[in-house]
Amino acid sequence: MTPRWIDTLLSNRGTEIAARVLLTFPFWASGLIKLLDFPGGVAEMRQFGLEPAWLFNGLTIFVQLTGSALIIAKRWTWLGAGALGVFTFLTILIVHAFWRLEGERAVMALHTAGEHVGMIGALILVSILALRPRPASQTTADAQRLIAASAGMLHR
Known part of the structure; x- marks a missing residue:
């Protein structure tokens, strides 16, 4: 049986959002770095023989940032996760x-x-979980239960 405080933590909306941000961190961080240092991103694309390098850098930025945003926002998660999954598979083949x-x-x-x-x-798992409806009992009271549980104030 799952301890109550773990159940409370894992069913909390804030935990879900944090998990989505953490899951997509490698993508949005890379996308932001390539955006902020576009010439560096272009050089990276050239290093792997991807020409025109500026186009591949732009497409990489678009896929990484858009895919991450869709997952974090839980809007068309399947599309964002699918794009990032294909991108990730291609990096195995190319890089x-x-x-x-x-x-x-x-x-x-x-x-x-x-x-x-x-x-x-x-990424497949986050798509599966995005299809599951959130139980009606999980509301803003989640945060209050989490705080109470972490303080040891919940009674069984």
Whole structure:
């Protein structure tokens, strides 16, 4: 049985929003960096042979920021997660192609590719969870129960 304070924490709307922000952090952070340092993003695209580099950088920024925003806002989550999932899969093929490398570089790329596969799974999961209706009992009282539970004030 799940402890009450864990149940309260996991059913809290704020926890859900925080989880969506954390899940998408690698994407929106990368998108913002590429936006704020556009020439650096273009150089990164060139490094991986993606031409025209300015276009690939712009598309990357668009996919990363828009996909993240859709997931965080819980609007068309499936579309945002799908776009980021395809993007992530393509980075495995283009950037982390461990089967083309040797030695330490191959091992590092393999580990990164594995982490990317895990991220794709998480993006699928957030899409599944977005389809589930939120129980009517989970309202703003969640925050009050969370505070009370964390202070040890809830009675069984």
